[in-house]
Amino acid sequence: MIAVFDRVLIANRGEIAVRIIRTLDRLGVESVAVFSDADADAPHVRAATTAVRIGPADARRSYLDGAAVIGAALAAGAQAVHPGYGFLSENAAFARACAEAGLVFVGPPAPAIETMGDKIRARAAVEARGVATVPGIARPGLSDADLVEGAAEVGYPVLVKPSAGGGGKGMHRVDRADDLPAALAQARREAAAAFGDDALFVERFVAEPRHIEVQVLADAHGAVIHLGERECSLQRRHQKIVEEAPSPLLDPAQRAAIGRAACETARAVGYAGVGTVEFIVSARRPDEPFFMEMNTRLQVEHAVTELVTGIDLVEQQLRVAAGEPLALTQDGIRLAGHAIEARVYAEDPSNGFLPTGGRLLDVRWPADVRVDAGVAAGSLVGAHYDPMIAKVVAHGATRADALASLQQALSATRLPGVTTNIRFLGRLLDLPAVVAGDLDTGLVDREVPALSADPVPDADFAACAVHEVPSGHGAWRADGWRLAGARGAVLRYADGDGEAVVTVRERDVVVERAGSRAVVPRAELADLEVRAAEDGATLWVSGAAGDRAISRPALVRRALRASSPELVSPMPGSVVAVHVADGDEVALGDAVASVEAMKMEHVLRAPVAGVVRLLAVVGAAVVRGQRLAVVEPPTDERRP
Template sequence: MFSTVLVANRGEIAYRVITTLKRLGITAVAIYSAADAAAKHVRAADRAVCVGPAAAAESYLNIDAVIAAAQQSGAEAIHPGYGFLSENVRFARACAEAGLVFVGPGEHALEVMGDKIRSKDHVAQAGVPLVEGIGEPGFTDEQLIAAAKTLTYPLLIKPSAGGGGKGMQVVEQAADLPESLAAARRVAAASFGDDTLFIEQLIRSPRHIEVQILADNHGNVVHLGERECSLQRRHQKIIEEAPSALLDEATRDRIGQAAVDTARSVNYRGAGTVEFLVSDEEPEKFHFMEMNTRLQVEHPVTEQVTGVDLVEQQLRIAAGEPLELRQQDIALTGHAVEARIYAEDPEAGFMPSTGEIIGLAEPRGAGVRVDSALVHGLQVGTEYDPMLAKVITTGADRAQALSRLQHALADTVVHGVTTNTQYLLQLTADPDVRAGRLDTTMIERKLPDLQSPGPQQHHAAAAAIFASHLGPAEVPPAERTGPRGWQRDGWRLTAPHARTVEVLWQRPGAAEELFDVVVGGDIQLHRGEHPGSYLLRTAETTARVHLSAGPRTREGAQVWITADGFTGMVTVLDQEAQTHRQLRLIEAESVDAVPEVTSPMPGTVVSLAVSSGDQVPAGARLVTVEAMKMEHPLTAPLPGTVRLHVRAGETVRLGQVLATVEADPSSQEQGLET
């Protein structure tokens, strides 16, 4: 076994690999970019080496820098995690040339299975059924468009070198194909360093089933059962489970054997996953999609039901040890479910969310596992994938595992950035999900009816009391004014006096909601057992709440709150803040506004669809902003003349005005007549 291993990744997967390394007594070396100097995986490692600036292309994707870090630290092997360089054959080759062991498959398997076009051709020769599609290495957009004339729409564009749903585009009609291909190539190049694409016919209601395999250098290959990954949004998995509720034992054996045969066909070594599309109506039929030649994000659910540490097996295989596992010894016990927590705002169209983690509580208890990159003070930016953590629960059966997941998600508190946690809670309670009626398009159909609850009166009360009792040390230095015994909100050292304050909350795209709260009355807030936890008592209710203090500015005191299924940031307005707000509203009413198109998150302008002075209809694409390896097109709010305020390649901040649209006089007159 190795004595020192470098982990060429970041976030929760780097921390998870380091956990196994330390359990095995192996020295763990972390790498990090300038943006990750204080990250959780860096703190956990025995050593850490900076490999470059924040941009992934200059750090985590910089092969020379990663190899140099391994040599500098005395590592004998490199574990690539998933994403970044995990399926990069040039990286595997560079490891071999440097005398380092790549913890992954050999170059042949990477070349065949790492390229989705080549892998489909390979398994087709073995008689594995495939979905209809087209794709040749080096095909241009024009060649793909011409070849697509033989296919039936809708189509699905996929990056050949990619995974995780990045760059995938659904195309409903031929007219949309050129623009979708361009967008897919940009994301593929940014995420994987390879913009090769292929196209296949989109199957409307499939089940996504994948099989975990392990293979050593001595000819032994086993599978560890299947995972159900059908709960997806925009082709990105959200909730996964093992085993699948769809398959019977006979089909489980057949699909498992197909995965083993696929691995044997390329002399596979290490841990890998063979992915299939399975018909919901005919579950005995399955179609090969791809083979992921790495660890998967959802690998914990397999570990939970088999008791096998997949990272340990990867390390032992890479060190040349034969598998001790035999197929007849592998049994699936119980059921496991995983939910991915992302820094994104479901209420704002799942736009990425950025900020500093100022409050954190992760769930614990029987059958609960959390793989997380979260720590207090973590700065969540736009440079990397928005996944922050995974909550995994295990039960004797599927119902218990899902119930435990609901409780665990309810106990998950992340303050400072908006996450999809409440959205996950709604999904796990959905009757179709509970009954196992799943397919890869189900979430898209349910999205219009999913909406997180807003705050209630007692939430506003808790925030108001919490804000009024923040001590001087908790208020930013720039906001400390006057004697230390007084605060601007009226709280005094002697005793608080009853007063009314306003608490402001706004759902993205909706009107502001104001709550009037009497502080100093019958409402009580008691500190709980853990930092940030409180017990709120009013005449009507008693509730457990989590509270975190954001900055106190002239706009008011920002307070993050989690309680009763609600998580969000509210603003507590003292008298001065209320005055400023009223003045802003009066000023806004007196100004003729020109419709502005603003950036919904920090990011980079990757394309401009129009030029200043162009006449555009309502809904026309104007600017595309990329953040966290996802593209977000922004459109015209009304017909008129567009004025651009940014250039392609420019970095923009949240709320920055990217374009304005001046309404055409004719459309204004028509609107008045109507």
């Protein structure tokens, strides 16, 4: 037990709150959960010793409301606040407010958060300690004109990055000078929305870049050690997807060198607690790591470090926060085996990775691997928070063992009710480059077209039909039309731009699609489970290939949507930008409006050329399918 604490409040939600509670339980420390109205019955609420409501679903009025969180901690009798990651975890003002209220903030000192939270100040601080940084232009108060001029000096391609944040939000690669002004405008908007600060800087884009980060641990008595590195190069649009420890790139000497650089980075700001120092490393020169940023908190991917070191990082955070000196030394750190983590997101890779949602009809996690999850059967996954709902983490004696274990674990995961990226992850892990460890931060984006293609197997259509017509004879169609006889019952399902026509017979099922006809024996359907969703129009098929939503009947065709003059929101969220004025003429593909949900911004573009009629304004909350604008043909084309 941590002697100083007998009750700790977790200022977070979802899988990280559940994970922190697990350590508190083991240490005999009571846990206090906080929750918004959207999370009243969430797993982290049920897992905690006690729970306190802090506001409505809007994170700005609940999880991001520092005063409400501190009030809950005081009311519950907590001595400390663990911020998890995201939300208030890297908010120096919140750390100070906790101290002023007599609460221990389980994190680094506020000055360290402030310095490392400002990427421009962070670069200066680490450079003073002899740590190399990526060539670029980084100083306070840079205007767009300064950045344009600096980018020309640095040389293209460049990365535009927000000074106040991380996680890939607001970061853009720019290959041509003509594209930089638009990228700067979007980056400033995203940075202001995510971090309340639109300051930007520009760095050279490193060739064949690999994202390697080092876990550091420091106490308040001056001791600083590292716990090895993690490879985080598998990213989509700068958002990590798969992480592993150790990196397959580094040899022991390079590992020791990057570890020393990370420790010097922590010393540069008087760091105390658990932190992560991120480096960009060229695959061509792994002995020359460049400092990118320091995350002054626990990382999402901390689990892989825990598995290879056997060290509970949350426990270490608590002990450092309680004032204890480190009981660990650098010489005592050993890496055993290999660990790989896959992030499970509520998103649809086949539809541009748009965030999804819905109520989980069932939740089944694989055995023999670590799963950090924030959902359970019956959980409603909405648009209010980050779309990551779980992490599946495998450990093995070798990298190959860990990869095989993770693949098996993903295939055993069941999450019907919400479309996820699990099949995408499986295809990613099968790539020859991934199997070989030949990674870089652009690999996923280059392979997205192939990885996101997700045609529905004939067996899934067949299973749905058998679920609806188990006997194969005398069936009533959903529209009331009875089809029976030797041919069997006929049903229709959405299949991309068209339909799958499925005939259920006594021993088999015939699936007819554009250009193909397949006969599926009923015996091949035994391992597929089918459940009906609440909307009555969707069936969920679960099997070795994951979970898939199949619609019946096909009410909307993608082809019709593609040619429609209407722009509809692809997801529930809010309008964060309108790029044109009502009545403006637009060309095909022009940006009209941007919708944000689950920390993701989606730009809606004109589906045809014409005149825009706006139906939404900035700040408006919208639901999926809501009309935001209509593009009318030009006046001369509308005349009879």
